[in-house]
Ligand SMILES: Cc1cc2nc3c(=O)[nH]c(=O)nc-3n(C[C@H](O)[C@H](O)[C@H](O)COP(=O)(O)O)c2cc1C
């Protein structure tokens with residue numbers, strides 16, 4: 112039998128999957144077979160590669176050549192040229208958006224070049240459903256070291272040295288959390304993994320689970336050993352079926368290899384993991400609510416203290432950590448805490464995974480060292496804003512976060528620095544907005560989310576967020592009054608002061624940060640009844656500016672209700688009787704002539 | 707398999723009752739299993755009629771109000787029958803920024819559905835979900851099991867017309 116000389120790491124993450132991975136895979140396998148290359152060239156479906164914007168993508172190993180936007184019908188040509196004749200095909204290389212220059216090597220592409228991979232070191236390089244692939248890249252060595260060579264105290268100490276802070280949002284030092292739980296008296300303790308990933312616009316945890324599920328399992332084993340727990344739960348979002356399936360496979364394989372279950376690696380230590388599927392409630396990402404939910408109750412938070420490290424799940428000492436936090440742990444144990452802390456800023460160590468999306472070229476997943484500036488992330492890695500539009504703001508931290516405008520783009524990625532400019536690090540969602548985004552509408556969007564997800568237990572959050580939403584809706588509807596701005600300020604301050612859990616305490620943030628940086632937009636809505644970004648339908652006239660209209664007829668062709676009157680070489684007119692304000696003409700008009 | 711008396715319900719067949727009984731029996735002794743039981747029963751019946759909730763609460767030895775309380779808290783559970791096809795539109799930030807609102811409005815107008823509702827002919831149910839974790843494809847909609855990226859007010863109807 113010939114030796115496999117080339118591996119094709121085809122991305123099977125959610126993004127590429129829906130843009131065509133299954134068909135590409137089929138075509139590849141068929142063609143490789145026909146060319147008689149089956150024994151030399153192997154197709155491996157990996158987890159998310161990160162560069163979702165240009166999917167489906169494939170990395171050719173060991174050459175490191177990166178192919179993008181693959182189409183099944185071009186596969187025969189690609190296979191023949193590259194894998195038979197040894198000539199890589201330029202057509203599928205990455206192209207720089209501006210210079211149109213092609214770049215064959217993955218690590219030379221700017222999107223990848225600025226990244227530093229720790230948590231995602233295995234992404235796109237292993238088959239996530241094969242435990243041997245993980246082990247071949249030092250997988251489970253950290254767990255072995257922790258169980259065989261270290262005492263629980265030493266594990267906690269190592270994690271403290273690393274200074275890693277929780278990646279789920281709040282940034283609490285993980286080592287200290289573990290220390291509390293390890294010192295808590297009791298025979299029954301729990302380790303929980305928060306895979307609820309509720310922040311909209313965030314898909315880091317999903318990708319980690321899909322690309323490298325064993326890293327999370329290994330992190331949990333180490334955590335269990337550190338606090339002496341024998342049972343763990345992974346609380347996973349029900350919207351993530353693939354992640355759940357891969358976790359199940361990982362757990363089964365780990366059991367077969369004696370890495371989970373009784374007497375792990377012959378050390379006498381027992382630990383098992385169960386997956387618990389959530390049922391769609393954002394607030395269940397909050398730690399006390401999550402525990403309630405596993406207990407089978409309504410997922411409502413409770414006041415702390417007592418902290419979960421003392422009284423958590425079923426009233427037993429419990430630690431809860433985020434997926435990304437846990438996926439970092441094996442390498443901290445293997446390489447040492449000081450290795451981990453060698454990267455980053457004074458108070459924020461290591462790397463952080465971000466999900467970059469919105470109005471940006473390179474949508475995808477990236478991992479960068481702490482301390483890198485937002486500008487580098489958006490312009491160098493993200494490639495900037497498409498369609499020559501202007502940058503307006505970047506939203507960080509999900510519904511509890513804030514929008515950062517142009518003038519603060521040099522802020523480094525650091526827990527404290529980001530808080531200073533009115534956002535939070537959050538779990539890693541980074542949504543870029545261009546000039547066509549209305550910031551009042553954005554605030555309304557987040558408030559709608561929070562109001563809907565408020566569990567209703569405490570009054571400031573339940574009633575306060577609803578009231579905030581009503582005011583914002585009023586402003587977007589063109590009925591805003593000057594006193595509304597003051598009401599927004601005042602109400603926000605009260606909610607921030609008095610809500611019960613993290614959801615309510617941070618709920619006004621989107622309002623406060625947009626008020627801070629984009630007050631002029633609020634004022635335009637209220638005083639001039641005008642939406643500068645032209646997004647609020649109620650403030651639009653649905654008329655055509657004859658100066659700007661190029662008579663192209665795009666609005667006419669796309670209008671669903673035949674409300675546009677247009678003939679060749681004539682300026683379009685909108686019939687307001689028939690218009691349903693669906694905004695289709697706005698989207699279709701490339702010249703901004705409708706107002 | 708069981709000799710229990712099942713309440714009459716037009717949407718629940720004998721086979722379904724059998725599966726429901728199995729689920730309850732398998733989870734009865736596990737603490738905190740009510741969400742799991744509700745989920746599995748909903749998968750069988752496609753929604754949770756009141757009679758079923760009562761039946762589950764007896765089976766798990768909980769009060770109906772406890773079970774109803776849990777079921778009404780989580781958005782996954784539905785008390786009304788769903789349409790033949792489920793459209794999930796993403797109302798996450800990335801999809802919103804990229805303009806999913808217009809596509810949703812268009813769908814609602816065309817098929818006379820409200821968000822969270824079902825069309826009269828039970829062809830479609832429309833659900834707004836929070837981030838499908840596929841922001842790279844934004845704006846995203848999922849119809850049954852198929853995921854569609856870059857949807858807009860113009861192509862959404864073409865997509866939906868494929869589902870009868
Ligand atoms: C409303 C709310 C939602 C949250 N959602 C999540 C979530 O989806 N994922 C997550 O890891 N943490 C979430 N958190 C943070 C958790 O409460 C908790 O701090 C975190 O999981 C702890 O893990 P870490 O220390 O590793 O970050 C949320 C907090 C609040 C208040």
Ligand code: FES
Nearest residue numbers: 796798801838840
């Ligand atoms: S915001 Fe729609 S998939 Fe993430």
